[in-house]
Amino acid sequence: MIELRYFAWLRERIGADREMISTDAATIADLIAELRGKSDAHDLVFSDLSSVRAAVDQELVDLDHPVKGAHEIAFFPPMTGG
Amino acid sequence: MIELRYFAWLRERIGADREMISTDAATIADLIAELRGKSDAHDLVFSDLSSVRAAVDQELVDLDHPVKGAHEIAFFPPMTGG
Amino acid sequence: MAVDVRVQAAPFDLGAEISNFVEAATGAGAVVSFTGLVRDLPDQSLAHMEIEHYAGMTEKALGAIAAEALARWPLIRVLIIHRYGILAPSDQIMMVATASPHRKAAFESADFLMDYLKSRAPFWKKEACHDARAEWVESKDEDEAALARWVTP
């Protein structure tokens, strides 16, 4: 099982800050394609990938990063710190 | 009469922080040439013009700046503030 | 300790932080600090700002950014403090400080820390208005572009 984490407007639109999934997706992009089928909200937040960032076990990754071995995968918009 | 001011090592080598002069020099460069005749110390401090800066009435100027109208002319090495 | 990274909801005492930072920066000739403040909206409609962050990842990301700065410049100390939670207009959001023997290194590394922190540390700002509207602050393309300045060819 992998724990998914959502932040900022992804969290608000999905209506949850985390969910557990099991998946055979090879890459983060594959996982996203899978997640879009879960609900209209999921489909919506992942409809524009240019505004989605992903982290695997708290390290920022590209969307072609492998899913295998991940314990925690987070999705969020571009960061706005500082 | 014009008041000359000296700072830092120019002041130390000339042995005075100010002197009054009257001059017909047209430019600061002309004034420097005149001052070099005053003493060995004057001659020495003005021997390398790349390490001398001048201010007329507290404004930094180039060596071709006119002397006429000046009340206070200062000579000093390149500044090292900050 | 050369690197001090803090992520906290509580306010920080900017003056005391900078004094302490300089005090402990033995051998420094130059200290640069940057402080980020909550700015009101152009029509003065901002009620408050809410900052969300990814606890755990935030500390790692800031630590990695500070370590990268230490690797690139001769720094004696680096301090990063970043708040999260609800902040009012004019509140201090965050600060960075760098101490170096040299002026250029202190300036460049503080600038670098800010560029990276802005686009690589997991913080998200939401602006809540007096009329109850609330909007997530959008990242700017220029923030991402700013990182290109620091890529060594």
Add this chain to the structure above:
Amino acid sequence: MAVDVRVQAAPFDLGAEISNFVEAATGAGAVVSFTGLVRDLPDQSLAHMEIEHYAGMTEKALGAIAAEALARWPLIRVLIIHRYGILAPSDQIMMVATASPHRKAAFESADFLMDYLKSRAPFWKKEACHDARAEWVESKDEDEAALARWVTP
């Protein structure tokens, strides 16, 4: 007052100055400060540093530099404090602070102030060693070259 320039022999309280500066910078989103400290010599031989200045011209030159920064960047406040007289290793020599709505303007203008102040404000530093030797600090060619960065083509 938007511009505050002080030339003084007395120490200044860096923390209090920055706190007060930020407090009064209404509308600022970014505050950058630079602090210059007396650095010991490589062989720890520095007894003290003496800073000579041209009273009268110094205040004018710093005021002109601050005014130029205000003309170039959207600044809310500018502070420059520079000491003269006898200073010990680690003593604070000077500080500048800039406050702007924008981060880039705050960074650039503080950097600009330092570049100009270094080569255009009439201060001269002399380093006195424990063995009674004393040497005037020489200006660096790079300091003059740094000014070229700010010449708009």
